[in-house]
Amino acid sequence: MAEHSLAIDDLDPFCNLVMGRAFWLTGDLETMLGWLERANALHPNYAQARYARAFSQTMMGDAGKGQAGTDSALALSPLDPLAYAMRSVRAFSHIVFDEPASAARWAEQAARSPGSHALIDMIAAVANSLNGDQDRAASWAANARRRDPSLTKDHFFAAFPMRQPGARQRIASALAEL
Secondary structure, eight states, X not given: OHHHHHHHOTTOHHHXXXXXXXXXXXXXXXXXXXXXXXXXXXXXXXXXXXXXXXHHHHHTTOHHHHHHHHHHHHHHOTTOTTHHHHHHHHHHHHHHTTOHHHHHHHHHHHHTSTTOOHHHHHHHHHHHXXXXXXXXXXXXXXXXXXXXXXXXXXXXXXXXXXXXXXXXXXXXXXXXXX
């Protein structure tokens, strides 16, 4: 469908965003990033494309660009339906930088935002675990399991393909404790 939308209008930023997000589903972050950069070039104030680009950059380990992109997306669209996702990317950026207190704060904001889902609760569980607050981590993990009992570490990393080795290891260790 993304290819079809581009065949209709390859200059539509949404079509480029959709194509980029399609590559997210395959874990091809480099190709995803190219399409999202194109979406942003076509429409510099497109908050969802900025957030998606920030996600890709953060997952690839460039958390500084990820933070800047997330902050920009939230400034452009503070009530965006994907604000929970934007805040989650900000939490991941703090995990990459090994700043667990900030990661926990952003992750909880994300999990409490409208539209968040069980995987967002798991980010809050991971961030709180990394921050040394096992009670809060266990509470968020229990909430995630209530919402989706089938969640596994594999589901988490399929949705959030963290490439930065140190961050990925910290996340894997936290997930193993939950």
